[in-house]
Amino acid sequence: MSDYKLSHLQELEAESIYIIREVAAEFENPVMLYSIGKDSSVMVRLAEKAFAPGKVPFPLMHIDSKWKFKEMIQFRDEYAKKYGWNLIVESNMEAFRAGVGPFTHGSKVHTDLMKTQALLNALNKYKFDAAFGGARRDEEKSRAKERIFSFRDKFQQWDPKNQRPELWDIYNTRVHKGESIRVFPLSNWTELDIWQYIRLENIPIVPLYFAKERPIVEIDGNLIMADDDRLPEKYRDQIRMRKVRFRTLGCWPLTGAVESDADTIEKIVEEMMTTTKSERTTRVIDFDQDSSMEQKKREGYF
């Protein structure tokens, strides 16, 4: 009897694959949103697993804020090419041409225009009726309550008080024209699960996760990497080489590094187990106010 046992990771994997297949079967035009981060890397591998030996029947879309780390973009292009993904890259070019950026406009305006607006424009442009995201419920308090299949109205907004009941593994995928569903196949994974899975499955991730000497400047207590020459003049003579790694990846001026010697997954996990900071604290955008993530999500941010 007890021979039929799955480990928690095998169970989570099976659940995620089931969710991904359900979307492919029930929606006309799904897309997988790809942030190039470690969670996205796991989600993408799960999609490849769901349809092996066939090809994944939906595209991958990256919303490029134009301020991502260079290594992320390089990784994205190489990965998509190597694994035969249909990759869509979309940006808010209007705002980009107007010179919007975190240093000049602040993190809130930048995030709103280059991430949230860019995403909404792209979803409207392609008329996607379902979009996968790599969010996990253990990341942040407001995510803990979100459904796996999370309904969005015509304006792509989330109403935390009006969520569809979600029972067993029977997902309600019905939407009217213009409405859509965000789907989170990694909902039940924890940060440790993600690392463990990357380790066991040898999933490629962006090298920025591993510690290395990098050019760092300290801005408001955050360790910011000077990734290109858009770093304002006033910081340039403060750049020091420091051994750091990134626990999350995003726009380089908004993503703080941590000092670290962890250059393998085992060391990263060890650091995580003994560390005293949870992962989202290295994201500058979370510091506005306590409910800031919920606010952003209501407005359509992932």
Add this chain to the structure above:
Amino acid sequence: MANENNNTKLDIKAFLDKDEQKDLLRFLTAGSVDDGKSTLIGRLLFDSKKLYEDQLVALERDSKRMGNAGEHIDYALLLDGLKAEREQGITIDVAYRYFSTNNRKFIIADTPGHEQYTRNMITGGSTANLAIILVDARAGVITQTRRHTYLVSLLGIHHVVLAVNKMDLVNYDKAVFDKIVADYKAFVAPLGIEDITCIPLSALEGDNVVEKSDRTPWYEGPSLLDFLETVPIDRDRNYENFRYPVQYVLRPNQDFRGFCGKVASGVIHKGDTVMALPSRKTSRVQRIVTYDGEIEEAFPPMSVTLTLEDEIDISRGEMLVHPEDLPTEGRCFEAMLVWMDEEAMDRDKHFYLKQTTNTTRAHIDGIRYKVNVNTMEQSPADKLILNEIGKVVISTSKELFFDPYAANKQTGAFILIDPITNNTSAVGMILNPVDDNRAASEFESVITLNLPELGIAPEHYEAVEKACKEIERRGVELRIIK
């Protein structure tokens, strides 16, 4: 000093290798607003050292501003995620929490206790292996305790922990605990819950939550966490009756036709003879394919891809089974239905019904009775409203393949979707099939396409049939006349 550090240093490889082997327990917590449920969860998370320092710093700041726990840290603030409910000081939706110990990983569905949100408890409990029902030691078994227990039994959750909280406020008195346990056992006996464990504890003080407490020397059972870590759950799934609802058909090239799905129940081996429903055609399992290679057998809840030795046309929503062990095939059944929608039941509506990977139109033919969830008394009803539960008769336009929910959760559960709003209006648990003569007459109005009459040339029939199949997959019944 250096030596000591080396000794206490985490052996990360060993840790990861052990972590990899852990299984997963999903549990539900239910209690009234003031039973200290969030405090208990906070305590489990905190004492299992899952809380990171910066979350704690934020918590201290929040506690000072609006805490309700006096000088103690208010664990509830850590859990109550959303802005609106923080202001009300109550949890209003299901929130999922994650923690792990040396032996197991846990997913907690934290659900509210007050009356208007029964639907959230049902939601949180549907995937749970175990339920923790909290009572306040001062109040004992109250109406809400009964309601929560009834819902837990309805969902078929095998293991229940009655957590008698706030023992510190009754001086850890054995007599108080014994009385509550006796009351509870008397009430719960007819509900047929397999495994019930009662634990006296104080979430606020930490007694019997993680460690056994000196203050209840008379209590001989395990601490709550000990129990959660050791309760056997691998027998809770059905490994007897093979049911494989086809989820997705994979045809990457001419030579490969794979049927993707999750093993809902039972076990399938390479070489097994299987029957496809509804066609009743049989074949043998040629290969069980996964990304990581072929495997010899698959069991629940694995997601795999099966290939068959013979070319059989099988679509999403159809089911593979062992030919000697068939589910019920039918269009009419009795079920317990929980109404989840603000909009009351409209008996004239033809809902979408989704069961396994199958979607069809459905009609609520009648209500046998509704259940008062507080007293479990039955009374006649002509409709159900939000949070009401009743025994109903449902008929569907398409044949379903099902088992009673009590025997097989995966093939006995369904949801009803409102065809206009698309809300999940109700969720149901099948009890038994019903003779569907009545149902048949009600569903004669199937859309019929008479192809010759429509002037469609025979060479287009195949394309039309393909398009119709696609439409049927989305739940609309069509008939084609050639």
